[in-house]
Amino acid sequence: MASNIDANDAADLALLEKLVDINSGTMHLAGVVAVKDILAPRLQNLGFRVRWVPMDKLTDRAGDLVAEHPCPDGEGHCGKRLLLIGHMDTVFEPSSPFQRYAMVPSSDGKIATGPGVADMKGGLVVMLAALRAMDAAGVLRNTAMRVVLSGDEERFGDPVDVARRDLVEAAKQSDVALEFEPSVRIDGHDSVSISRRSSTTWHIETTGISGHSSQIFGDRLGYGAIYELNRILDAFRRDLPEEGLTYNVGLILGGGAAQLDQDQTGGKATGKANVVAATALAVGDLRTLSNEQTQRVEAKMHTIAAEHLPRTGATITFGESYPAMATSPENERLFREWDQASEALVLGPVQLGGPMSRGAGDIAFVAPYVSGLVGVGILGEGYHAVGETAFLDSLPKQAKRNAVLMERLVRQPAKR
Numbered sequence: 001m002a003s004n005i006d007a008n009d010a011a012d013l014a015l016l017e018k019l020v021d022i023n024s025g026t027m028h029l030a031g032v033v034a035v036k037d038i039l040a041p042r043l044q045n046l047g048f049r050v051r052w053v054p055m056d057k058l059t060d061r062a063g064d065l066v067a068e069h070p071c072p073d074g075e076g077h078c079g080k081r082l083l084l085i086g087h088m089d090t091v092f093e094p095s096s097p098f099q100r101y102a103m104v105p106s107s108d109g110k111i112a113t114g115p116g117v118a119d120m121k122g123g124l125v126v127m128l129a130a131l132r133a134m135d136a137a138g139v140l141r142n143t144a145m146r147v148v149l150s151g152d153e154e155r156f157g158d159p160v161d162v163a164r165r166d167l168v169e170a171a172k173q174s175d176v177a178l179e180f181e182p183s184v185r186i187d188g189h190d191s192v193s194i195s196r197r198s199s200t201t202w203h204i205e206t207t208g209i210s211g212h213s214s215q216i217f218g219d220r221l222g223y224g225a226i227y228e229l230n231r232i233l234d235a236f237r238r239d240l241p242e243e244g245l246t247y248n249v250g251l252i253l254g255g256g257a258a259q260l261d262q263d264q265t266g267g268k269a270t271g272k273a274n275v276v277a278a279t280a281l282a283v284g285d286l287r288t289l290s291n292e293q294t295q296r297v298e299a300k301m302h303t304i305a306a307e308h309l310p311r312t313g314a315t316i317t318f319g320e321s322y323p324a325m326a327t328s329p330e331n332e333r334l335f336r337e338w339d340q341a342s343e344a345l346v347l348g349p350v351q352l353g354g355p356m357s358r359g360a361g362d363i364a365f366v367a368p369y370v371s372g373l374v375g376v377g378i379l380g381e382g383y384h385a386v387g388e389t390a391f392l393d394s395l396p397k398q399a400k401r402n403a404v405l406m407e408r409l410v411r412q413p414a415k416r
């Protein structure tokens with residue numbers, strides 16, 4: 001399998017370049033479909049039954065590519081049932097200045113940059129390379145495997161239970177999930193993770209009684225909406241900190257009137273220095289290590305929001321949410337198997353990455369059903385930012401680790 005991957009390195013890099021040069025920003029549905037059209041026949045050629053599940057009419061997103069490789073000898077005769085998770089979209093829409101694949105100058109051809117080159121078109125190529133090597137070695141034939149590639153990982157569609165239905169259904173019929181998101185190098189060592197934090201958006205709207213500023217803090221006008229919003233945010237800063245938790249305020253508006261744009265990335269406010277603010281709002285996020293932590297912190301935030309300054313009001317609402325994937329003994333064992341596969345390939349030990357270094361992800365939706373590894377795709381830096389890079393030498397290394405790990409997993413009995 002390793003020599004198959006080495007022999008195809010140039011072709012794999014060419015595929016990566018081709019995929020990166022197709023803009024597949026989440027909201028650019030035609031671009032996501034174009035990526036799907038390149039991947040689907042490749043999976044078909046490897047013996048997968050491929051389905052395209054369009055989502056444009058359901059969740060306003062492109063859709064999911066679902067591929068199944070059933071066990072030829074019947075259910076339960078192919079060892080652990082594998083679920084391979086990926087996404088075809090990127091955060092870079094057609095409006096971004098960042099559109100093309102290129103080599104990083106002075107990297108000696110070792111580092112590439114481009115929209116989604118690491119997150120996660122590199123991971124898609126790693127996945128296909130591993131599967132091709134398994135196929136060439138006759139290993140893929142006797143596996144029970146599902147691949148689910150979503151078109152909306154970076155900004156998932158609503159309602160979420162529809163947007164993630166294909167993924168969750170596949171997880172219910174699997175034992176182990178591998179998520180082909182990018183990983184980082186820690187002190188020169190390749191890393192992989194077994195946990196991911198949650199991500200939830202929140203929205204606060206405060207109200208006050210408008211009037212002449214000379215009367216602020218008085219009985220009639222009270223403190224106004226902006227001081228109330230400020231009180232809440234400052235209480236968050238002082239009272240909420242705990243291990244593994246972060247929460248960001250990304251946007252605030254306030255004054256006599258304030259309105260957010262529909263996509264919540266901007267808005268309009270009007271106000272005057274001598275008028276007490278009638279309304280204010282803030283948009284932020286919340287990231288936790290576990291779903292228990294999410295619930296507990298959300299309850300605290302509700303309590304803080306409810307302690308109004310005189311003559312003001314506030315409501316906090318929680319919006320779209322990725323659950324957390326907490327670490328578990330099964331995931332720890334899977335990490336050791338990944339590390340052993342790496343050692344067996346003479347690729348050195350692998351570092352266990354913590355959950356703080358990365359965002360939320362699709363694997364959290366399947367964590368209740370399967371054990372899993374996060375970040376078995378390409379290695380790189382600067383995901384989600386213009387200039388994102390991928391370390392090209394990690395592509396064959398990660399493909400080999402995946403192929404060897406999967407070959408070992410399918411020789412172990414299925415869980416149920």
Ligand SMILES: [Zn+2]
Pocket residue numbers: 087119120153181182
């Ligand atoms: Zn990603």
